[in-house]
Amino acid sequence: MLIRAEGISKSFGPKDVLVNVSFHIDDNDRIGLVGPNGAGKTTLLKMIMGEVRPDCGDLTIRTNKIVHLSQFPSFDSDATVNEAIQDEGPRSEEQKRIEELEAIMTSGELPPGMDWNDISMEYAMLQEKLVAADKSGAERALDHLKTFGIDDRTDGRVSELSGGEKAKVHLSKILAQAEKADLLILDEPTNHLDIDAVEWLEEYLLDFKGAVVIVSHDRYFLDKTVTQVFELESGKLRRYGGNYSQFVDKKAMELERQRxxxxxxxxxxxxxxxxxxxxxxxxxxxxxxxxxxxxxxxMEVKEAPDKKKDLNIEISAAQKAGRNMVIAKSSRWRAAAAPCSRTWSWRSIPGTSWASSDRTVRARRPW
Ligand SMILES: Nc1ncnc2c1ncn2[C@@H]1O[C@H](COP(=O)(O)OP(=O)(O)OP(=O)(O)O)[C@@H](O)[C@H]1O
Ligand SMILES: [Mg+2]
Missing domain, CATH: 1.10.287 (Helix Hairpins)
Structure with missing residues (x-):
């Protein structure tokens, strides 16, 4: 068991983000954390990482190393790619000690019980260690950059990279640190990544030895990478076994039962x-x-199930194909469409014709 949460709650002012939430994360778990914007996914991840404390409840964290890919990468805008991929995490304690020793050397005042020989030996040993740590972390990151085909950009500034390239640098750096991690947390990892990079990440995660928690709105990615889904909504967390598609099916059945x-x-x-x-x-x-x-x-008054959100479908064609844009065929569609078809609105390219017959809705483009 890596993480156990029992009845944790968290509010920001009047907003109750988590209400009496319980869950656990075991070694090798593959968890998709889903929920609408503002549901509290990032807040929950920050709690797991010890950055945010619950207002109440018990949270037990038994991990050796958590590595986290944040939703919004922060790079020093002047840094080169080479500087950005340097591994900062593990060296921070040692870096602090080096700074202390440097301060002692500059002041010329020896702390009690030490002589200059002790100081210079410790300083040299730490320097050596840091160089070795830097090399292995940065080298691993460079390997990932090679995989992504952007290893020729290491001398350029991060601020000059495209959104996708920045995301790849961020991912390369974080995964280089994930070597000995027992929990890898990825907050929207596929944002800005192209399909090749997403597929590479899917493979990487399949081979990863520790537990993984992924927040993503990319259902195809979640289908490939997770075996259980935590759904966060209205402060409540519910666990569903299976991948994302299975979660969607189970949820639909549950809503139907509630209705x-x-x-x-x-x-x-x-x-x-x-x-x-x-x-x-x-x-x-x-x-x-x-x-x-x-x-x-x-008599018990049953609560109405949550009103279904609007379904938005956005379709864009990569190249000109046949005239049919959309053909939706389903008996479930028909059943669902009957009570609400009057409120459905279709916005499309001018000239597109929409037609519906028994169980089919068809859109045809004008050319
Ligand atoms: N430090 C904070 N102070 C005040 N409110 C906060 C703070 N952190 C988060 N919130 C609020 O808590 C709610 C949950 O935020 P959170 O970032 O966890 O949502 P999320 O599920 O990650 O959303 P998204 O899908 O947009 O990333 C939001 O309403 C947010 O404004
Ligand atoms: Mg978030």
Missing amino acids: KEYERNARERERQARIADEQHRALWFSSTHKTRLKMLER
Whole structure:
């Protein structure tokens, strides 16, 4: 077990981001963390990394090394790629000690119990260690840059790189640190990456030895890389076994079950109310009527399942093909479309014709 959270909550001012959330992460788990914008995914990751503390609840962290690819990489704007891929993490303690020793040497005042020989030996040893650590981390990062085909850009400034190239430098640097990590956390890793880089990352993750938590809106990537999904919504976290597509199917079934239960409950309440009303008119004083009213009061009121969000489909063609743009065929589509078809709106290139027949919606472009 690497992480265990029991009943953790977190609010920012009036906003409850996590409410009584429990979960655990075991060695080698492959977890997709999903949820709408602002649901608290990054906040949860920061808690796992010890950067944000829960307001209440128990959080146990038993990892040796967590490596984190942040959602928004921050590079020194003047840094070259070569400088940017230097491994800062593991050397920070040693770097601090080197700075202390340098301060001692500059001041000329020896701390108690040490002589100049001790100082210079420790300084030389730390310098050697740092050079070795730098080399291995930076060299591994360089290998990744080679894989991405941008190793010829190392002398250029990061600020001059394209968005995709910057993302590759960031990924190369972080994965170079992931060597001995037991937990790898990736927040939107495929943003800006081209398909080759995404496929490379999928392979990398399959071979990775530790546990992985991925926040991503890329369902194809999640399908290839995760075996369970944590869904964060309205402060609650729910765990679903399986990849992303299986999560979508399970969630749809669950919503359908909730909808049926809600409708059944509403129908029954309506029926009881109607009977009570009829009895009220006829026998308002009788005990049967009072019993029924009590029954109605005590009946559980089921909550309506969350209203489905609008479905937005964006289609863009890479090259001219046939005239058909969209053909959607499904019996489920038809069932779902019936009650809401009036509110559906299609925005498309002027001249596109939309047609729907029994179970098919078809869009044709004008040329
Ligand atoms: N330090 C903070 N101070 C105040 N509010 C915060 C802070 N950090 C996060 N929040 C708020 O908490 C909510 C959750 O933020 P978070 O960044 O965790 O969401 P997210 O699920 O990662 O969203 P996205 O998909 O957009 O990355 C947001 O409403 C955000 O504004
Ligand atoms: Mg986020």
